[in-house]
Amino acid sequence: MKHPLLKLEPLIWLLFGQGILLGTILLTPWLLVMGLGIPLGIVPADALSYERAHLLASHLVGRLVLLGLIVLPLWKGVHHMRHTFIDFGGAKRDALVAPLLYLLAALGSLLALVAVVRI
Amino acid sequence: MSRDANPHAMAPSKPGRTRTAPPQLPDRFPFGGRYLAYTLFDLTGILYVLLGLMVLCATWALGSGAASWSSLLERHRSVVYIAFHAVALIGVIFVGVRFFGFFPKAQPPRVGPLKPPPGPVILAALYAVWIGVAALLCGVLAGGILR
Numbered sequence: 001m002k003h004p005l006l007k008l009e010p011l012i013w014l015l016f017g018q019g020i021l022l023g024t025i026l027l028t029p030w031l032l033v034m035g036l037g038i039p040l041g042i043v044p045a046d047a048l049s050y051e052r053a054h055l056l057a058s059h060l061v062g063r064l065v066l067l068g069l070i071v072l073p074l075w076k077g078v079h080h081m082r083h084t085f086i087d088f089g090g091a092k093r094d095a096l097v098a099p100l101l102y103l104l105a106a107l108g109s110l111l112a113l114v115a116v117v118r119i
Numbered sequence: 120m121s122r123d124a125n126p127h128a129m130a131p132s133k134p135g136r137t138r139t140a141p142p143q144l145p146d147r148f149p150f151g152g153r154y155l156a157y158t159l160f161d162l163t164g165i166l167y168v169l170l171g172l173m174v175l176c177a178t179w180a181l182g183s184g185a186a187s188w189s190s191l192l193e194r195h196r197s198v199v200y201i202a203f204h205a206v207a208l209i210g211v212i213f214v215g216v217r218f219f220g221f222f223p224k225a226q227p228p229r230v231g232p233l234k235p236p237p238g239p240v241i242l243a244a245l246y247a248v249w250i251g252v253a254a255l256l257c258g259v260l261a262g263g264i265l266r
Contacts, residue, residue, distance in 0.1 A: 019167065024215040025249050027170055029256035031211060034177070035204030037261060039196045047262030048192070050185040056259065057181055065256075066178050074171035080164025087149070087161065108171060115178040 005098055012079060019076025026069050054119065063116040070112035078105040160217055166210040219245045
């Protein structure tokens with residue numbers, strides 16, 4: 001019987017690849033505006049006042065973008081972290097590390113779904 | 120009439136034990152020479168997990184009401200958050216530049232009857248999409264578009 005992680009490999013690689021591609025494309029404006037622009041006063045704070053942020057995020061497109069902004073970086077991140085663990089610590093502990101990391105990403109994805117639904 | 124020679128006629132009855140050297144890390148791993156970019160690319164995984172969790176917190180705060188959202192924006196003004204976001208932006212740009220650089224090299228010679236476009240065209244298209252989508256979303260988030 002195939003190891004469950006091997007069966008999930010195509011899905012994990014899809015999420016990992018999209019995490020790099022779409023995650024990077026979506027994180028860039030998030031960091032520029034939400035991470036740096038507003039805190040540094042370059043962008044007026046009322047641009048993302050609660051009312052406006054809620055209006056943008058509660059639209060279907062807004063929910064999908066937010067879901068992508070959470071789920072895709074998480075999967076990209078855990079897959080790269082798994083390989084960092086292998087590179088630095090060898091493959092012996094991968095049987096424990098990989099399921100733990102993917103479980104973290106799966107849990108985060110589930111919470112992301114709940115978070116975008118409850119906006 | 121002679122038969123064809125059997126290539127296995129002189130083979131030993133039992134296969135010999137294959138001797139392998141114990142695996143060892145290359146001398147320059149992890150931060151020397153070309154391993155530096157490789158290791159840094161892997162380490163951006165930590166940044167991406169943290170960023171994913173931070174966007175999750177922001178989305179959760181938005182769903183929890185105006186007070187939660189204001190408190191989150193206030194937290195984002197702290198030096199620690201600003202420094203983290205600055206480092207994260209450098210990390211995200213590094214990932215994009217490195218990954219988009221791989222993209223043209225990873226194309227198959229043919230996709231059905233079609234040949235993929237030349238590498239520089241693919242690269243230019245990727246950068247155009249990255250810059251275009253980032254500019255559009257910056258405009259939306261900063262209030263320049265959909266005000």
